[in-house]
Amino acid sequence: MSGLTPMMQQYQQIKAAYPDTLLFYRLGDFYELFFEDAQVASRELEITLTGRNCGKEERAPMCGVPHHSAQGYIDRLIRKGYKVAICEQTEDPAMATGIVRREVVRVITPGTVTDSSLLDEKQNHYLAAITLTGSKWALAFADLSTGEMSVMIQSEESTVETLLNELGRIRPGEILADAVNDTTLNNEDAASPLQRLHKWSQGAGIFLTDARSYREMALSDKTYERLYRQFQRPETIAVLEQLSDKAIETLAVLYEYIESTQKRTLEHFTHIQLLVHQKTMVLDLHTRQNLELTETLRDKQRKGTLLWVLDKTKTAMGGRMLRRWVEEPLLDATAINQRLEAVTYFLDHPLIRQDIRKLLQSVYDLERLIGKISFQTANPRDLLALKQTLINIAQVQNRLGSSTGSQLIDQQMGLVDPKETLIDLLDKSIHEEAPLQIKDGGVIKEGYHQEIDELRSAAKEGKQWIATYEKNERDATGIKNLKTGFNRVFGYYIEVTKSNVQLIPEYYQRKQTLANCERYITDPLKDLEAKILGAEEKAFLLESRVFSDIRDVLKTHIADLQQTGRAISTIDAIAALAETAFQNRYQCPKVENHSGITIRNGRHPVVEKTLQHHQFVPNDTTINQQQRFIHLITGPNMAGKSTYMRQVALIVLMAQMGSYVPADAAHIGVVDRVFTRIGASDDLSQGQSTFMVEMSEVSSILRSATHRSLIILDEVGRGTSTYDGLSIAWSVIDYLHENIGAKTLFSTHYHELTELEETFAGVANYRVAVKEKSHEVIFLRKVIEGTSDKSYGIQVAKLAGLPEEVLEEAKAILNVLENRFDASQPPISIFEKRQECVKVKAPASQILPQVHPLPQHTRNSQIHYKKLKNYLGSIQDLDVMTMTPLEALNKLYELQKESINLLENTLSDQEEQNKSIRIP
The missing domain is CATH 1.10.1420.10 (MutS, DNA mismatch repair protein; Chain A, domain 3)
Known part of the structure; x- marks a missing residue:
């Protein structure tokens, strides 16, 4: 330090306090970066790297950006996951003696972004804090742009999986957690909560910040007292008093981090929402992804999702509210029916709905305007937007009146206060054509001051x-x-x-x-x-003071304005659901606390919307919880099994979020969870194969599901060998039937499973109807009772465009495989069958290569198959409820020996067959 110039000494002192940030150091009209920060910024921003004498022999690497255009460069760095500290001159250079005093006035991180250019207007941007102690955890998160802060209480049945599911729902830009930069992290148990969080956040592209220093400040710097001073409303104090010490500590860390990075007042944080999962449905990560609720599986886009279909909101805050409803369906039938009643009101009063939606079109994002006012970043046009918003809210209030007959609408309108005094203040003070920046002058209206x-x-x-x-x-x-x-x-x-x-x-x-x-x-x-003399400069300074005074007046109304914003966003979401129902011919579901599901002519909301030249084929669904609650669905690929199962899940979720549904009628018994296992993919980041991913998801479902759950399982067991897969699928159905009793849609290509209908009273066979015509298959898309005896794989392959030669040979091989275990047919090898097929289709002049026939050992396979069938039948006939423990052990020993013999004979026969194969 002694060898540095005074300016560089000041820079190094400030940088030492913010080592994990890129320091934007104000020098005149530029923000400059030095040393490693300059090298990083030059590379990431593609700007020229220069140098500056710093008092030593070598020059310090340096790069800079103009202060008036710095925001764009900062945005690019934040998108790449960097933190940026803004260091400003805090005294007039003309008045300074020596080096001008500078201080960091704000730290921008991936979780504390408030700039609108970096935010999705219809999605919250959260900063989360986590406390992890063994399997115990606490979660708090906040959106700085709107002032929302929430805390989640861990229930007795909550696990680390629950925490990851919640993080997957809120998708924070940044997570505060202890020891995330610890060098020993990679040596920890892969199943530890911290390790799982670390791997999950990397896969999700979420920035992790080590929270240990902030936790120390929270515990030692009276953050608790500041927390209670910040949230003084009685209902918020009541929330704080319900929290455990761990949850309070997590909130304190979150608050400490926000305060230390923003270095400004936080008036718009006025309340804390307590998340209780007994009121809303928990949707795990796989279910949210498989059902494509808010983003598509393939390209992570909004188009093609359930939210894309439903979101007809006119305001940004209404869009965020509707998104929360999609991701958090309700569990209370009374609350669900209140929303449905509100949607019905807007459907029954189309003129009112149109008028309300037209008025809402001119309502700006009140929640984020309040955030700007709190942070003192609201510009003159933001205040004009606030005035227009309050005017339109007053008109919405007048149009709806005080009594609509809908309990939810009337309740929300009772919370609306358009603040006529603020409208009057803004109308008198802010010029209608005010510039974007206060420095441009002409902001205060003539006659006000x-x-x-x-x-x-x-x-x-x-x-x-x-x-x-x-x-x-x-x-x-x-x-x-x-x-x-x-x-x-x-x-x-x-x-x-x-x-x-x-x-x-x-x-x-x-x-x-x-x-x-x-x-x-x-x-x-x-x-x-x-x-x-200096009238223009004095006018600007006085305008700035008056403008700040107006913002200070607005600050005193923040809590009431936030309440109004939440109420209007609810009205917007309800009206949007009504508009969607009207446009798409949706019907009001009947939702009750019973156990069954009945859907008449149900449709997939997204697929129906994307079909351009075809009409969607509707299907009925009846799931009786006491009987036939497991539907075993067979049928060829591309016939519509997955679409059908997804549509049932989506209709249930739509009903429980309070939306009309795509069906002629629906009677929905409230489900506590929806689980899905659809599709197959490797998880390379976790080192898991397709089959391992599948089994992990099935395992999680079997551990978490209850008799009130809805489970969607698509072709469980297909990721391994046929017999392994069949055995696993069989045992999963057995477990669901005997131990859980959940409503289940189970699609499969294992036709052997259809025999379970005769074994289990709760299993019912369904199939997707197809029509065969001239060796072609026509998908009818209709789900009917019964079983499918074919998979039609070759026909589907033909539709996909496989070469004709490949298809013909596939047919020949299929015939062989189908006859191998048919005792009525003479044994024949695959190569012999292939030879016959080639002779039939080859020209007479073509000389075919000689294929040596295989030994006639196929009969052995037939005998083994019969033994296997008898073996499985003997297991099925066991009356385990009447056997003594000793009898059970003896029988188990016999079955074990028999199974070993069957396996050895099968392997021996397979080895003999492999040796006899000779390729010409």
Whole structure:
């Protein structure tokens, strides 16, 4: 430090306090970065890297950006996951003695972004804090742009999986957690909560910040007291009193981090929402992804999702509210029916719905406007937007009236306060054509502030004032050649020739004597000079103070404005659901606390919307919780099994979020969870194969589901060998039937599973109807009772465009495989069958290669298959409920020996077959 220049010493001191940030150091009209920060910024922003003498022999690497355009560069760095500290000059350079004082005025991180260019207007941007102690955890999160803060209480059944699911729902930009940069992290148990959080956040592209230092500050710096001072509303104090010490500590860390990075007032944080999962449905990550609720699986886009279909909101805050409803369906039938009743009101009153939606179109994002006001970043046009918003909210209130007959709508409108006094204040004070920035002037309306009006007049009409004063003085003194002038030494003056000196009044003060004239000043002239000189600059400074005073007045109404914003966003979401229902012919579901699901002519909301040249084929669904609650669905690929199962899940979720549904009628019993296992993919980041991912998801479902759940399982077991997969699928159905009793849709290509309908009273067979015509298959998309005896894989392959030669050979091989275990057919090898197929389709002149036939050992396979069938039948016939423990052990020993013999015989036969294969 001793070898550095004073400026670089100041830079290093400030940088030492913010080591994990890129320091934007203000020098004149530029923000400069030095040393490693400069190298990083030069690379990431693609700007020139230069250097600066810093007092040592070597030059410090340096790069910079203009302060007036810095926001764009900062945004790019934040998107890449960097933190940026803004260091400003905090004293006037003209008044400074020595180096100008500088301080960091704000730290911008991936979770504390408030700039609108980085935010999705219809999605919250959260900063989250986590406390992890073993399997115990606490979660708090906040949106700085809106002032929302929430805390989640861990229930007895909550696990780390629950925490990850919640993080997947809110998708924070940044997570505060202890030891995230610990070098020992990679050596920890892969299943530890911290390790799982670390891997999950990396896969999700979420920035992790080590919270240990902030936790120390929270515990030692009376953050708890500040927390209670910040949230003084009685209902918020009541929430704090319900929290555990761990939850309070997590909130304190979150608050400490926000306060230390923002370095400004946080008035818009007025309440804390307590998340209780007994009121809303928990949707795990896989279910949210598989059902494509808010983003598509393939390209992570909004188009093609359930939210894309439903979101007809007119305001940004209404869009965020509807998104929360999609991700958090309700569990209470009363609350669900209140929303449905509200949607019905808007459907039954189309003119009111149209008027409300038209008014809402001119309502700006009130929640984020309040955030700007709190942070003192609201510009003049933001205040004009606030005025227009409050005017339109008042009109919404008048249009709906005080009693609509809908309990939810009336309740929300009772919370609305359009603040007529604020409308009046903003109308009188802010000019309708105010510029974007206060520094451009012309913000305060004429007539609002007398001194500003005078300063503006001085700036615009100063010359006229001096000319008028000069004329008045001529008339008063009788000196016809009296004139006014100006110089830089003593400003405005009155000049009189020496021949008229005797006419000078006593109140004239001599200022300068020249050869032919005398120059004087007067007090009135100096008053005019004071108004004229620097009038524009003074007007700007005074405008800035008055504008800040207006923002301070608005701050006192933040809590009420937030309440109004939440109510209006609810009205917007309800009206949007009504508009969607009207446009798409949705019907009101009947939602009750019973256990069944009945859907008549249900449709997939997204697929139906994307079909352009075809009409969607609807399907009925009846799931009786007491009987036939597991639907085993067979049918060919591409026939619509997955679409059908997804549509049932989506209809249930839509009903429980309070939306009309795509069906002619629906009677929905409230489900506590929806689980899905659809699709197959490797998880390379976790080192898991397709089958491992599948089994992990099924395992999680079987551990978490209850008899009130809805489970969607698509082709469980297909990721491994046929017999392994069949066995797993069989046992999963057995477990669901005997131990859980959940409503289940289970699609499969294992036709052997259809025999379970005869074994389990709760299993019912369904199939997707197809029509065969001239060796082709037509998908009818209709789900009917019964079983499918074919998978039609070759026909589907033909539709996909496989070469004809491949299809013909596939048919030949399929015939062989189908006959291998058919005792009525003579045994024949695959190569022999292939030879026959080739002879049939080959030209007469073509000489076919000789294929040596395989030994006639296929009969052995047939015998093994019969033994296997008898073996499985003996297991099925066991009456385990009447067996003694000793009998059970003996029987288990016998079955084990028999299974080993079957396996050895099968492997021996397979080995013999492999040896006999000779390729020509």
